Amino acid sequence: MERIYFDHSATTRVDPRVVDAMLPYFTEEYGNASSNHTHGQTAKEALESARQIVADSLNTSSKAIIFTGSGTESDNTAIKGVAEKHGKKGKHIVTSVFEHPAIANTVKYLSHNGFEVDQVPITSEGVVDLEKLKELVRDDTILVTIMTANNEIGTVQPLKDIGEIAHDKGALFHTDAVQAYGKIPIDVDKMNVDLLSLSAHKFHGPKGVGALFVKEGVTISPLLHGGGHEYGLRSSTENVPGAVGLGKAAEIAHADMDEETERLTSLRNKIIDEVTANVKESYLNGSREHRLPNNANIGFRWIEGESILLLLNHVGISISTGSACSSKSLRPSETLLALGLKPEEVHGSVRITLGRFNTAEEVDYFIEKLPPIIEKLRMMSPLAQ
Ligand code: PLP
Numbered sequence: 252m253e254r255i256y257f258d259h260s261a262t263t264r265v266d267p268r269v270v271d272a273m274l275p276y277f278t279e280e281y282g283n284a285s286s287n288h289t290h291g292q293t294a295k296e297a298l299e300s301a302r303q304i305v306a307d308s309l310n311t312s313s314k315a316i317i318f319t320g321s322g323t324e325s326d327n328t329a330i331k332g333v334a335e336k337h338g339k340k341g342k343h344i345v346t347s348v349f350e351h352p353a354i355a356n357t358v359k360y361l362s363h364n365g366f367e368v369d370q371v372p373i374t375s376e377g378v379v380d381l382e383k384l385k386e387l388v389r390d391d392t393i394l395v396t397i398m399t400a401n402n403e404i405g406t407v408q409p410l411k412d413i414g415e416i417a418h419d420k421g422a423l424f425h426t427d428a429v430q431a432y433g434k435i436p437i438d439v440d441k442m443n444v445d446l447l448s449l450s451a452h453k454f455h456g457p458k459g460v461g462a463l464f465v466k467e468g469v470t471i472s473p474l475l476h477g478g479g480h481e482y483g484l485r486s487s488t489e490n491v492p493g494a495v496g497l498g499k500a501a502e503i504a505h506a507d508m509d510e511e512t513e514r515l516t517s518l519r520n521k522i523i524d525e526v527t528a529n530v531k532e533s534y535l536n537g538s539r540e541h542r543l544p545n546n547a548n549i550g551f552r553w554i555e556g557e558s559i560l561l562l563l564n565h566v567g568i569s570i571s572t573g574s575a576c577s578s579k580s581l582r583p584s585e586t587l588l589a590l591g592l593k594p595e596e597v598h599g600s601v602r603i604t605l606g607r608f609n610t611a612e613e614v615d616y617f618i619e620k621l622p623p624i625i626e627k628l629r630m631m632s633p634l635a636q
Contacts, residue, residue, distance in 0.1 A: 255568045255613045259545060259606035260402055260430060266455040272499040273457065276492040284489045285480065294491045301498025305462050308505045309447065310438040317463050317481040318494045322429035322450030323353040325463040328484065329425045329446040330357045332471030333394045334366060341391030342366045347379050349586040351402050354427055375591045377406035377537035384416050392422040399431035403586045403602055404537030405546025407435060414443020423469060429453055433504030434543050445469050455607055456500030460493030515544040515605050518614045522547045522603055525618045530625050536590060536600055550600040553635035554628040559601050562624045568617055571602045
């Protein structure tokens with residue numbers, strides 16, 4: 252059996268159809284999309300058609316989409332761009348306690364540079380507390396930035412309500428949809444979103460290319476100054492193969508979304524149900540209902556998630572103990588702490604995230620292999636005695 256990959260929130264395999272769509276733009280169609288000759292215009296057409304696909308998927312116009320170099324860059328552009336442009340109007344930003352470092356460290360940077368940042372807590376279900384949010388947003392709040400779905404526990408946030416609360420006080424609403432885009436439908440208009448970040452490598456597209464939605468009429472300052480590409484918001488010669496790959500990946504994800512949601516939800520539920528039934532003292536972290544279809548985050552009392560990861564790796568299964576970026580640190584996950592878990596419970600949690608190429612057989616293999624691993628670790632754990 253091939254190795255099993257259950258870490259799709261870290262990154263995904265590029266769909267072969269995406270690779271095929273990208274290839275010509277490295278070789279035959281290598282023109283610079285800003286050139287006025289035929290080489291350039293062919294590249295430009297491909298870029299614009301990718302932009303249109305992303306725009307359609309969010310129910311907006313192509314003028315509202317810019318391509319970037321990553322989800323992190325989209326987040327930085329949105330937050331610093333609003334701060335610089337609207338900093339005279341107010342210096343207050345509201346975010347949540349469980350944002351990805353691309354948001355958390357960007358607002359932290361601003362808090363050291365004259366901005367005041369408040370974090371809204373989450374409930375024990377992993378959803379932002381809307382009443383607390385209402386208390387935090389003020390007349391001088393310029394931006395509310397709250398993720399669409401969390402990268403560790405997969406819980407989906409009530410964007411429409413969050414946007415309404417931000418708008419009531421005249422603030423802009425940015426959402427980091429890096430984990431959610433391509434997995435759940437997002438209509439920026441209906442959901443009151445002004446700015447939205449996404450990243451191709453999370454939905455079977457290539458690494459190193461992202462996009463940012465900036466609602467028409469919303470003004471931000473650019474991070475990168477130069478030739479004025481991407482409506483003046485992201486100077487750099489356009490990454491045409493990357494944008495084409497992102498567009499193709501977005502097209503496939505949206506065309507197959509209903510069936511894929513059903514398939515992944517059923518596989519994910521099987522994991523949650525069988526693991527929590529077969530392994531005592533195990534539990535699901537975060538809401539089951541308001542959850543991405545591909546995410547199961549399960550806690551096991553008295554043992555270390557990192558040990559589970561290593562023993563599963565030994566039998567050919569790749570999972571994660573948190574977001575990829577924090578797995579090298581021994582700090583307990585802020586997200587799981589914010590859910591109300593004790594530090595020792597946080598250390599005993601693992602994240603299983605499914606993707607397009609996972610099968611029912613792989614899920615069965617995982618369900619069979621996991622309980623003896625937990626039992627073995629508990630036999631060695633002084634806490635479990
Ligand atoms: N935001 C969230 C919620 C993420 O999960 C990630 C990646 O893990 C990022 C932002 C960063 O995206 P990228 O890897 O494209 O910079």
